Amino acid sequence: MKKFMDDNFLLENEVSKKLYHEYAKDMPIFDYHCHLNPQEIAENKKFENLTQLWLYGDHYKWRAMRSNGIDEKYITGDASDYEKFYKFVETIEYCFGNPLYHWSHLELKRYFGIEEVINRKNAEIIWKKANECLKQDEFSTKNLIKNSNVVAVCTTDDPVDSLEYHLAISNDKEFEVKVLPTFRPDKAMQVENTDEYLAWLDKLSEVTGLTINSFETLVTGLKARVKFFVENGCLVTDLSMEEPFFKMATPEELETLFSKVLKREKLTSDEVEAYKTALFVELGKEYKKYDLGMQLHMGAQRNNNTRMFEKLGRDIGMDSIGDYSYAYKLSKLLNELEREEKLPKTILYCLNPKDNEVLGTMIGNFQGKDIPGKMQFGSGWWFLDQKNGMLNQMTTLANLGLLRRFVGMLTDSRSFISYTRHEYFRRIMCNLVGTWVENGEVPYDEEILKPMIQEICYLNAKNYFKLEV
Secondary structure (H helix, E strand, O other), rough: OOOOOOOOOOOOOOOHHHHHHHOOOOOOOOOOOOOOOHHHHHOOOOOOOOOHHHHHHHHHHHHHHHHHOOOHHHHOOOOOOOHHHHHHHHHHOOOOOOHHHHHHHHHHHHHHHOOOOHHHHHHHHHHHHHHHHOOOOHOOOOHHHOOEEEEEEEEOEOOOOOHHHHHHHHHHOOOEEEEEEEEEEHHHHHHOOHHHHHHHHHHHHHHOOOOOOOOHHHHHHHHHHHHHHHHOOOOOOEEEEEOOOOOOOOOHHHHHHHEEEEEEEOOOOHHHHHHHHHHHHHHHHHHHHHOOEEEEOOOOOOOOOOOHHHHHHOOOOOOOOOOOOOOHHHHHHHHHHHHHOOOEEEEEEEEOHHHHHHHHHHHHHHHHHHEEEOOEOOOOHHHHHHHHHHHHHHHHHHHHOHHHHHOOOOOOOOOOOOOOOHHHHHHHHHHHHHHHHHHHOOOOOOOHHHHHHHHHHHHHHHHHHHOOO
């Protein structure tokens, strides 16, 4: 019987152990997609206790606690931080097989040196040890990032964001980690939410100095914001695309649609698709102009619980995997940009594992000679960010494309100690390749294996996004 989560955790053979410990373990981290709060980084925030660092805003943990019958008081409610921590510890005892069990232990081990198994009898010990550590300056946000061997992170930012905190971070000459903005125009696309959309257009008018009174001026304003983001270090964009859309419209038709929006007239589903398609194409061309990477996160079914949404809002753990059919429209959307050679380098993520092969083959349609691995099948995302999900994604990519060109892992997290997910991924990836070697499916050639492992861990992403460090 193996020891619980020892140095060779998830590494099942000697080749896998060598690949991880000698080639993967110490590679830098480029976390090119996360949801960290740049203000908390700029202000070098320190956390008062483990709950604030570990549980606040973590909807993965919240979902598990609800599944364990924990009252909302101890999740997002007014219970004390220790009570919330204790209820999470109680829940962890039921999490065998859930990635939270591994992630939580890795976080305590790597950041706090806590080796105790997480359970109720150890709860007070863990609480006291962690909170003593949090008093130290090494546990401020900047130091947590720096000490995780991170060289750069890309936050997720609305086009109307001032990026003031990114500027403040870049002006801190003692903090060498790059914190770069990501252009995420979700709110520019959400034309079906009329009141929210019009309020957002007012903000866009304010930050651009333009009167946004037509579809043409909307596009002009968004292009100005892309340029502003690029001037402030942006390398990548993102879009939450629950279900791909595709419907072409003429410029005149688009202006008619925009007029309807201003009049608060409800658009039909076809009109919404036409509006979003036009914006997507215009923005895609702009991304290509600046050589930005375009991420498309597809397949989420959001805000399923109306009662909880009305009580607590978005991003509270009430989202799930959607069951969409989008190969046709996604192909048409990408092809519309490719026809004019305006398709930017693109990463496609799916939330439903049934779509792995769809994306694994879709990327092959639009690869380009100018950029090796221009089209990427993104890492296991959200509910697929676990052992089976990662293995399925990498195996599908290897079967249908080029695993060695893969840009690798990201945290997609709001937590400052989620970098252990990179370790988790690296162990799983090294074990996959090591098993192929052990089984005689690929040769044991360190001149190939070493660069392959290091490229997937870090170098591919660095080169793909042209990160300068």
